[in-house]
Amino acid sequence: MAKRASHDKAECPVARTVDIIGDEWSLLILRDAFDGLRRFGEFQKNLGLAKNILATRLRHLVAHGILEHAPASDGSAFHEYVLTDKGRDLFHVLVGLRQWGEHHCFQPGEPHSVLVDAQKGQPVRPLEVHAHDGRRLDATDAVVKKVSEQKPRAKR
Amino acid sequence: MAKRASHDKAECPVARTVDIIGDEWSLLILRDAFDGLRRFGEFQKNLGLAKNILATRLRHLVAHGILEHAPASDGSAFHEYVLTDKGRDLFHVLVGLRQWGEHHCFQPGEPHSVLVDAQKGQPVRPLEVHAHDGRRLDATDAVVKKVSEQKPRAKR
DNA sequence: GAAATTGGTTTCAAAATGAAACCACCCAGG
DNA sequence: CCTGGGTGGTTTCATTTTGAAACCAATTTC
Structure with missing residues (x-):
């Protein structure tokens, strides 16, 4: 059960x-x-x-x-x-988890490991979500369209 | 135990x-x-x-x-x-999970919900990781630098 | 050839989960 | 104001998962 x-x-x-x-x-x-x-x-x-x-x-x-x-x-x-x-391909997920943790799970000044660009040694940029046309989106700008709400596909 | x-x-x-x-x-x-x-x-x-x-x-x-x-x-x-x-701020994590699932957990043609830009209704772009200087990075281009490997900070 | 290392599986107790029962509070209708 | 149903939980108990440790076979090292 x-x-x-x-x-x-x-x-x-x-x-x-x-x-x-x-x-x-x-x-x-x-x-x-x-x-x-x-x-x-x-x-x-x-x-x-x-x-x-x-x-x-x-x-x-x-x-x-x-x-x-x-x-x-x-x-x-x-x-x-x-x-x-x-x-x-799960790289983005792990980067997302990491960046959130860096930002929200450490005291100011508390040391943590950092994800850096291997070539230059600089920290990677924060992830951003972009619209199809390139506009940056936050959580309120994006909505989930359920299957039942999707336009029926053109034939084929 | x-x-x-x-x-x-x-x-x-x-x-x-x-x-x-x-x-x-x-x-x-x-x-x-x-x-x-x-x-x-x-x-x-x-x-x-x-x-x-x-x-x-x-x-x-x-x-x-x-x-x-x-x-x-x-x-x-x-x-x-x-x-x-x-x-x-966990938005990126959820988007990452979603995009991986869209790509890897559905048969071709199998319907799934889609995250769209609320304004235009277009699907959002796949997440990308970028270096500090803007270069696009994949998993092999980025490394984790542990605390013990980090440069001691300048004084202050 | 013996001993230690690697990569597991088995066993068993403790902890987390899940279903259902229970319960207090709010709210709508009469 | 009383009653019945909906909301938001908590409690109880059986089942499942986890975790620690013991065990074991194959490999590697000495």
Whole structure:
């Protein structure tokens, strides 16, 4: 009776995404993956989570094509977990989480890690949402149009 | 012994953010809040989650200053939950989740809701990460600089 | 060839979740 | 003013998930 809710068939893309990566450990695993971590032991050590939990999360991310479980690049017989293209496309999400945290989760002057442009070492710009015509949008300028409200497509 | 992990003192802003909003229901509540939902019953009906869970999540979001529990705007004696400025700053995160889902969680031709510019009705542009100097960056162009690697600040 | 490291799985207790029952307050109608 | 229904929860209890630790097989190192 207490089955865990699933949103994998929702019409809302946010719900489907959240259904896949919307938990604490998955997001932190992805953060570490973007940071270059690859090996089971690296994730486990860096995150400090139980190995069974890590194993299930990695399996899940691999099953959804976000990570790939490939032979280790160091020539050993072990394997490693690397971001796929699909996984790399989560970059914006992680940047968004990071920038919000930088802005709202630290005291003034409290040090935190920073995301910088690898070439110049300068911090990246805050994310912005832009309209199709280039105007900058904030939350009140954008609305969700449900499927039922969308214009029926031209034929074909 | 099975205490839930906490990252509220991490030096990584992603970890702190995820610690606060990194769960399925909180993210979906926020999605609905951006969509204009305000009342307890609206959230409960739209999300279909148990009332006790909703109550704890809302309390948590209010405690962290993301939602505000204010008297209802319709003049009744009830209250409603509205995004604070801090909460509205999560817009980019939700947009990121949405765009990834649009791109990766639907079959070609499968309908989904769309985030559009309220003025013109056009879909919003995909998010982009830009360097300080305006160059567009992808995941491989950006690196996290840990606190320990940062230049000690000039005096003062 | 032995010992340590890696990458897990298994086991079990503790914590979180979910469904349903319950309850207090507000509000509308008569 | 009384009553019935809607709103916004809290409580209770069963089920599920998590987390810690023990265990284990394969690999690598010594």
